[in-house]
Amino acid sequence: MTDTVQAGRRKFFDLARPSRQHLLGYILIAPAVLMVAAIIVWPLILAIDLSFQQVKIPRLGGASRPFSLSNYTWLFSSQEFWLACWVTLKLVVVVTAGSVAVGLSTALLVNNRFKGRTAARLGMALPWAVPEIIAVVIFAWMFDTSFGLFGWLAIQLGFADQMIPWVSSSTAAFWAVAITMVWKGFPFVSIMCLAGLQSIPSDYYAAAKVDGASVFQRFRWITMPLLMPVLGVTLVLTLLWVFRDFSIIKVLTGGGPLRSTQTLSIMTYDQAFQYHNFGRAAAVGVLTLVICIIASLLMLGRRSKSIY
Amino acid sequence: MRRTFAQSLALYATVIFTLVMILFPVYWLIVTALSTTNELYRLPPTFWPTEPQWDIFARVWAAKPILMWLWNSMLAAVGSVALSMLVSVSAGYALSRYSMRGGATMGLFVLTAKMLPATLLVIPLFSIFSSFGLIGSLWTLVLAHSTMIIPFATWMLKGYFDTIPKELEQAAMVDGCSPLGAMVRVVLPIATPGLAATALYAFVLSWADYAYARTFLVNSPDNWTANLGITTMQGEYVTYWNDISAASVFVALPIIAIYLFLERYLVGGLTAGAEK
Numbered sequence: 154m155t156d157t158v159q160a161g162r163r164k165f166f167d168l169a170r171p172s173r174q175h176l177l178g179y180i181l182i183a184p185a186v187l188m189v190a191a192i193i194v195w196p197l198i199l200a201i202d203l204s205f206q207q208v209k210i211p212r213l214g215g216a217s218r219p220f221s222l223s224n225y226t227w228l229f230s231s232q233e234f235w236l237a238c239w240v241t242l243k244l245v246v247v248v249t250a251g252s253v254a255v256g257l258s259t260a261l262l263v264n265n266r267f268k269g270r271t272a273a274r275l276g277m278a279l280p281w282a283v284p285e286i287i288a289v290v291i292f293a294w295m296f297d298t299s300f301g302l303f304g305w306l307a308i309q310l311g312f313a314d315q316m317i318p319w320v321s322s323s324t325a326a327f328w329a330v331a332i333t334m335v336w337k338g339f340p341f342v343s344i345m346c347l348a349g350l351q352s353i354p355s356d357y358y359a360a361a362k363v364d365g366a367s368v369f370q371r372f373r374w375i376t377m378p379l380l381m382p383v384l385g386v387t388l389v390l391t392l393l394w395v396f397r398d399f400s401i402i403k404v405l406t407g408g409g410p411l412r413s414t415q416t417l418s419i420m421t422y423d424q425a426f427q428y429h430n431f432g433r434a435a436a437v438g439v440l441t442l443v444i445c446i447i448a449s450l451l452m453l454g455r456r457s458k459s460i461y
Numbered sequence: 462m463r464r465t466f467a468q469s470l471a472l473y474a475t476v477i478f479t480l481v482m483i484l485f486p487v488y489w490l491i492v493t494a495l496s497t498t499n500e501l502y503r504l505p506p507t508f509w510p511t512e513p514q515w516d517i518f519a520r521v522w523a524a525k526p527i528l529m530w531l532w533n534s535m536l537a538a539v540g541s542v543a544l545s546m547l548v549s550v551s552a553g554y555a556l557s558r559y560s561m562r563g564g565a566t567m568g569l570f571v572l573t574a575k576m577l578p579a580t581l582l583v584i585p586l587f588s589i590f591s592s593f594g595l596i597g598s599l600w601t602l603v604l605a606h607s608t609m610i611i612p613f614a615t616w617m618l619k620g621y622f623d624t625i626p627k628e629l630e631q632a633a634m635v636d637g638c639s640p641l642g643a644m645v646r647v648v649l650p651i652a653t654p655g656l657a658a659t660a661l662y663a664f665v666l667s668w669a670d671y672a673y674a675r676t677f678l679v680n681s682p683d684n685w686t687a688n689l690g691i692t693t694m695q696g697e698y699v700t701y702w703n704d705i706s707a708a709s710v711f712v713a714l715p716i717i718a719i720y721l722f723l724e725r726y727l728v729g730g731l732t733a734g735a736e737k
Binding site: 175177178179181182184185186188189192193195196197199200203211259262263265267273275276277279280281282283284285286287288290291292293294295297299300302305336344348393396397399400403404418419421422425426431434435438439441442445446449 | 501502556574615671691705
């Protein structure tokens with residue numbers, strides 16, 4: 154009698170039994186779920202909760218303030234928020250377009266067969282490996298108002314008749330940020346496009362050539378359609394990166410002058426850690442997240458799964 | 462495809478021109494480090510210093526605690542990668558091998574986590590860490606960087622495990638291996654390149670962080686990471702561009718070295734998500 158009970162119990166914990174296999178799956182995934190719950194989901198819930206409270210500096214476990222929409226009403230009626238939305242939109246469009254243009258053309262270039270193309274590929278995507286802060290150091294010096302290379306170059310090339318005030322002019326500061334971000338952002342597009350290009354079978358091109366298709370036609374009707382899925386995902390990932398980037402703008406311009414480079418990310422951070430309005434900051438952050446989710450769902454549609 | 466001589470020439474010229482344009486900022490960083498102050502504050506700019514100041518690297522190394530900054534970055538990166546890999550490997554394996562309720566939800570969650578702005582997450586994390594008295598400690602970075610690494614690492618590893626045939630484990634189990642033993646002794650050794658790629662990419666992610674380090678560690682200089690240390694060298698009124706450039710070379714070098722020598726793994730990690 155006892156023997157059978159023990160045998161039964163042993164079998165109950167026998168994870169090799171097919172009916173117990175699921176149990177092992179849940180055991181293996183449990184640590185990750187717990188970690189994610191503790192460091193992502195819980196903080197996210199706290200942030201959403203915070204955005205509905207009028208709170209300056211929150212203390213965990215302190216009495217929570219009454220539910221209030223004041224952070225959101227303040228946001229929607231403040232000029233600062235709409236300006237930040239506009240700056241973010243401009244930057245996202247300019248940097249994404251720039252990165253895709255440079256990334257795609259460099260990928261097409263090194264997709265050719267030539268001697269030393271392995272080295273060329275490494276070199277083309279090298280900015281990817283330069284940490285953002287270091288990229289900012291380089292560009293901050295090149296955009297220096299008195300002795301920067303870019304100002305001098307602009308004069309030499311006839312674009313300007315004196316050094317450009319990169320720090321104090323709104324337009325110039327915006328372009329300084331955009332150029333830095335494109336330099337840092339295009340290698341990702343390039344790497345992804347190159348991987349996409351290499352997965353296109355060369356038979357397609359050979360067949361098209363037999364049919365008399367020109368270089369342009371081959372690009373338009375073979376390369377583009379087959380590259381589209383990769384390019385779409387890359388575009389969204391680049392867009393999300395610009396949307397959420399903090400370090401490049403913060404260190405290069407700090408969001409200034411006159412908030413002309415203050416994106417939603419910078420506004421979120423400054424509201425919290427400069428003006429100590431944690432409730433408002435959380436509201437901006439939550440809205441940023443919502444915009445990111447809506448934008449990428451709209452852009453990817455049913456293919457949104459491929460972004461994983 | 463045969464090219465004419467003119468076509469080859471045009472191709473090489475375009476490649477070289479593009480490379481020069483793209484790599485120029487990196488060259489400029491080195492030139493700036495090697496120039497004297499006089500050469501820096503002069504127009505037209507000096508494209509190669511008359512007397513390269515090679516000792517700048519030794520001087521900056523001695524003047525600033527660069528080794529300590531690098532060490533802190535290293536600790537934060539190794540800590541967060543180790544912690545994340547520990548939970549992500551088993552979770553990725555489970556998602557790949559067992560059909561579980563909520564598997565699809567997990568995918569949706571990874572998607573959302575990828576969109577989560579660090580500037581939003583840093584707000585609640587700041588209150589959580591301060592109530593646990595963690596502000597100023599490197600543990601904040603280990604946990605905060607894990608929020609970036611775990612979602613993507615889990616999904617990337619699931620992809621790698623999917624490419625390893627199930628029959629291998631089944632054969633091991635027929636021979637008397639336990640399911641866990643089959644995972645540890647059979648699947649993980651085969652997945653080593655995938656694990657390495659994921660860990661490497663995660664390391665680069667952690668090394669690049671500035672937002673979290675700035676928020677949690679700004680008042681504890683002993684725990685400053687490399688990125689945070691560099692930004693403190695940027696003065697409000699005067700910046701010594703040759704010093705900060707030389708220090709930047711030290712900070713950028715580890716990642717550039719990883720990139721140049723282990724590019725295959727890194728690129729594998731980058732493109733793994735998109736090609737499915």
